[in-house]
Amino acid sequence: MRKTIVDFLKSGKDKFVSGEEIAKKLGVSRAAVWKHIQELRKTGYKISSSEHNGYQLQEVPDLLMPAEIQTELKTEIIGKNISYHITTDSTNRIAKELAGDGAADGTVVISEEQTGGKGRLGRSFFSPKYKSILMSIILKPKFLPHDAPKCTLMTAVAVANAMIRFNLKPAIKWPNDLLFNGRKIVGILTEISAEMSRINYIVIGIGINVNIDREEFPDDLQDIAASLSEMKGETVSRIDFLKALLEEFDKIYIEACHNGFDNILNQWRKYNITLGKKIRVLPAGGDEEFAAVAEDIDSEGALIVRTEKGREKVYAGDVSIRG
């Protein structure tokens, strides 16, 4: 209902739209319209009103509200359902709950703030209110659990494609870190629930530093974190970037479901800054760190490295680039 009112006010461009007209259009009373306008104002919309002329939309808040996100959103699957929160402990936690309760493929959970946001391996994630994009995407694909690990590379490519629409040059470090000057802009945490022969759901948590100045980061993050605004040299609209990302994600996900991941892995190779480099590998699972040269990723998304002992596959872990 509120989304319809906002659409209606927007359609009036800078002109006033009469309360009666809105009421008629929606089949509700003028008092009901008034109440919705009050609610919209509370969430940050600036709407002026005049007894004779009606309502005029003056400013849309840079909040990631479904009404804004879904306006002219060009997707087929992703973002048709959005669960929006001002604050939550973790969008992945909510998404897993929704997914278990039957939420549709492509449902998105968004929060303006996370009090318990987690990066990979339980690491905490810095996310000041209204300055990041914090969301989780629920996927219920038909492909096999065996293919699920590639979704994390797919997500990095979707973010990279969104960055390109903002004239930003993506740099992906294996498996899914997006970097600017060696510092991290985006965190991706993929969780899966599966039987051996089918995926129940995949939840992809994406945290993007959007409008955070370098000195705003805690001291211990200033040398390892960056933001889109720092990269762009100006404020970036969170709404616009999020919409671009949902659209790019939608495209690439549909591609994966229909044609598999080959083309996506090629896109990943194009954006990557890992292959051909000397790296240090800290494998997940507790094995010891070692030096290697990153050679390629295989069809599973695993990193193929060459060490003194020969070629090796790294399925999961952290790498640091040494040159």
Place this chain on the structure above:
Amino acid sequence: MRKTIVDFLKSGKDKFVSGEEIAKKLGVSRAAVWKHIQELRKTGYKISSSEHNGYQLQEVPDLLMPAEIQTELKTEIIGKNISYHITTDSTNRIAKELAGDGAADGTVVISEEQTGGKGRLGRSFFSPKYKSILMSIILKPKFLPHDAPKCTLMTAVAVANAMIRFNLKPAIKWPNDLLFNGRKIVGILTEISAEMSRINYIVIGIGINVNIDREEFPDDLQDIAASLSEMKGETVSRIDFLKALLEEFDKIYIEACHNGFDNILNQWRKYNITLGKKIRVLPAGGDEEFAAVAEDIDSEGALIVRTEKGREKVYAGDVSIRG
């Protein structure tokens, strides 16, 4: 407390044990001992009592109660914690809840009856009360999600090893069906919750037809289901078989955690009846059925088959053996 009382009664062999002795040993009142004896009787223990001589254990019920299972159970990890239910919709559901709430590696959920038991791909599972073993094992291994699919083959091998202790000859059809005369005795449903670089938990649901006569099965199952008692030609103690299985599972799981799956896959090959046979493959994920010859399993547990077009890997799906 009740387990201790049962142990105490058992230690008296066929003799009476005085209520006062038990009370002293446990540091509780004789009235409290009396109450526990009453509760044990309700769950099927036959305990005679005499005012002067105390209590005597006459019969232990064939219920899969923790007190019975854990008596002299030789395991290091599996079954140290048991959640026991007379009836439940699904032990896998309970296990997933417990696992998410921090249950320890090796925790076991047992139910005497399942009202909503599910086989793979949501198929229903026939399980008359007190005649099957219905349980779920929670694993929290340190190995990578990439290794998780092999747990389903590992489970089939653990069941096979338990069968051998009962002089039964195991026959495994890929990936994890245990058959007798082509009919299925055991259903295994593995579910996983994971991040890309670590396993949150694996829940392995195991349903075993123990003491079910062929004519007890519903008509549509009589040609595809069998039970241990049919195979053995006599009633099989559910308690004994379950304990054997937990011990075999414990051994093989510790082996997997320390040395990987190579030896386990070799055991699987030894018990399998699929390799070298003409089969029909119905791949998971909706691809079309096809004819092939089963050649081997690879190091991931995938089935390698040869078709007219060449070699192919089947990661998940159903096979039927044609000779």
